[in-house]
Amino acid sequence: MKIIYFAWVRERTGRSQEEVDLPAGIETVAGLIGWLKTRGPEFEHAFENERFIRAALDQQMASNDTPLAGTSEVAFFPPMTGG
Amino acid sequence: MKIIYFAWVRERTGRSQEEVDLPAGIETVAGLIGWLKTRGPEFEHAFENERFIRAALDQQMASNDTPLAGTSEVAFFPPMTGG
């Protein structure tokens, strides 16, 4: 599964994208965030305040309990500030 | 007193402006319209439906009962359609 990071989520994780092999049992956005946070302090820092994290599955906005099944691209980013 | 006419009020009265000497007793916009209508069929026609007539005294919108005292320029025109 491909994971993309934008804005300060990208800066905090120190990467713009990566390929990951999900461990068994990770089935939702919340589950994925929980697992990412175990991967090091940079992820702990990036996801420390989940209220400011938005997620998109294959470019569709998702919520914490959206299932990951069938998703090939997950993106994490802060609330949008365009325009 | 100067009277100015715009749009179809001008076309119906056949004049864009004129100087008039008001007869005694004409004290309001309504009174002025009533007197103008006695001046010929073109005025009768122009003011036949007073619902569609707007008046300004010295370039300030006025209503039927606004007093004419002190006014030097009266304008009659249809509802505005600019923009």
Added chain:
Amino acid sequence: MILKICIQPDDFDTAIECARLTEGNKNVGALVTFTGLCRDDDGRLAALELEHYPGMAEAEIQAIAEQVQVRWPLDGLTVIHRIGNIKPGENIVLVVTASRHRRAAFEAAEFLMDFLKTNAPFWKKEHLADNSGAQSETGWVSANDADDDAIARWRTSKKT
């Protein structure tokens, strides 16, 4: 606050008017323009003739502009209204508003157009492409109820 009000037979250049309100002021974050154009109503119309009450027309737009400045914090406001003969596809009126934030720029432009339509002494006469078409007695455009409704909403409640 830059204010420009102009009634003229000539066309205007929107780009130039926008530049006037933003150049040298880097606190403008939102620029809204409204351009009213002469429609041909699917070929029915040959031209519009725009008449105005000189003096009063400028004064009424000025009065509306003053209300606008009380209600919204603007950096600039430009109103240009053409008069005379205007052909389909040509410009009739331009409003430009500049502000720090978009809500003020949008609402000020809309308010100004709503009140200009109803309060400023301009009148439109239609010249038809085909004189056999349906037309009011003399071609003068009638005021419409939608425009009165448009100004009523600014009185009854503040938009949120």
Added chain:
Amino acid sequence: MILKICIQPDDFDTAIECARLTEGNKNVGALVTFTGLCRDDDGRLAALELEHYPGMAEAEIQAIAEQVQVRWPLDGLTVIHRIGNIKPGENIVLVVTASRHRRAAFEAAEFLMDFLKTNAPFWKKEHLADNSGAQSETGWVSANDADDDAIARWRTSKKT
């Protein structure tokens, strides 16, 4: 209905975009433009850096544009959003709406900007003129509640 959505580093020319929506269509009576510019906040800001999610950003604007077309009868709609480094006084975003009547053109442009702000994946980072100034940890602009309120009003009640 002409629709153009573009995300680009280059500046845009508002006059050219307006002409695209009106040329050859004499039924357009109202043209509204919104231009969002980079403010310098009284000299505080040196530049903005605009980041976006390629693919999703275009798709989200497209989705908003489709909602706009359902709600208002438009003849044309153009949205251009710049990305990359943008200096104070420069353009960030352009929305142009063309319609027969002004209400549709105004509301469509305002709706599009409100939803673009909240739903389209763009992020702004501030580069300060003077680094000693107060700033969030990394310079990323925070989303603001006013923008959420702005979209809420389109859901709770239809504007009249």
